[in-house]
Amino acid sequence: MLDLAIETSIDAFLGGRVEAVQPAKGHHRSGLDAVILAAALGTAAAGRVVDLGAGAGVAGLVLAARAKRLRLVLVEREPDLVACAIEALAQPANAGLAGRVEVVRADLLAAATRKAAGLEAESFDHALMNPPFHDPGRVRASPDDFRARAHVLGEGGLDDWFRAAAALVRPQGTLATILPADRLPAILDACEGRFGGLTILPLHPRVDEPATRVLVRGVKGSRAAMRLLPGLVLHDGAGSSFAPGLVAILRDGASLADIHPVWSDPQWGETATDPS
């Protein structure tokens, strides 16, 4: 048990099957985005996964709970968040995950610091990535504002993150990432020459509203054409309740392919089964 220097809370995911330890305030707290990102991979997925910028580890823990053949490495730069992720692995609810999930503190965006942390090039089958997404110019924050820092991209912007992902996954390995929908041009640019066969899933808060997020997956080195899928609607009706498909993902541990079959493509069969 670590002696955490910050106040934390324990948040349940997948109907209590997973418990995350998250900073009670200040830091960015994970939730919907992280669980949807984790649903990108099918329950039968296998191999090694790296979660780039894992934060407190919500996406990785949720994916580990669903896909029991995966081994995951959660990589995070901020010491407090690394401590949260390690603390989460000590929670009784997560006892079944601890043997398959490793937490590594490293700055992912430089090859030297990746290597020093033992993250070998092309050593992963899959990458998950939920990078910080506000432009530096748009955010006013003091250096001590952790929440803002978690949302601020460095000068290299998204490109640095996609470069790191491409460096870590093997040829034909996969990347799944979730980002604000209006960053789609930068996402497509950052995938150029790295990840192809892109599948873009728009996430709409309601059926008649523009997408607020896109979930994008790609295959390293693929030259297949991009596919733009019918969007996924998060909320039914006018209230705040989630659509049934979302409830299945958030509470029951369904994968995206389970609730949105167009996500499940023969080209991507290997991500839902054994990639190796």
Place this chain on the structure above:
Amino acid sequence: MLDLAIETSIDAFLGGRVEAVQPAKGHHRSGLDAVILAAALGTAAAGRVVDLGAGAGVAGLVLAARAKRLRLVLVEREPDLVACAIEALAQPANAGLAGRVEVVRADLLAAATRKAAGLEAESFDHALMNPPFHDPGRVRASPDDFRARAHVLGEGGLDDWFRAAAALVRPQGTLATILPADRLPAILDACEGRFGGLTILPLHPRVDEPATRVLVRGVKGSRAAMRLLPGLVLHDGAGSSFAPGLVAILRDGASLADIHPVWSDPQWGETATDPS
């Protein structure tokens, strides 16, 4: 009446309100894409429109029939298609359009030939564009295969077309274009630095299928963020019949904003009313 050197057919659009003269064979024939593209602008739109690569003029004629305050210039390079468009303006069904529609033969992709044809820079309020879209490397065609030529992009690819559109429309003028969905990365690249405030409407053949086309509109010089809209589904159920919204566009002359309200954005009010 021109003496057309090729065999043509007369095709009715908007329930017979518009009649296009199209090559009976060989050339690319317009239809669904052109009418959806024309629906991008509201019925109250006003000002001058250029249709880049107008073919036999279907999109321009349909738009002119709907939006009676617009004046249109249809620009096409292929002489046979120019002749078809001129012939169409002589059809009795189109008598109400002839005074507002002009047909110009020109190679749009070079500033010199545009200027020689009287197409002044920044002289249009709106541009429509349905450019040829197969990559040269993908199409095997003899130089005489008009149908293939109409679908082949020159070496400059899409970028040449977007450059031409940006040259012809005034600052804050608009572009609407329809292209295969898998060209979205090239579309976004070609808009960079030219058209912003992009609105992307995916067109899905059926509710559970990836988009085959995207309709994209933008504002010249805008720095507004991109919006990715909920897709429009073309066909209901398993059969070949069109969804009710599509029927309204194809037969009744509805605009996209009429049948898909999210297309109608306050930011875009000027395109549905008077842009000047």
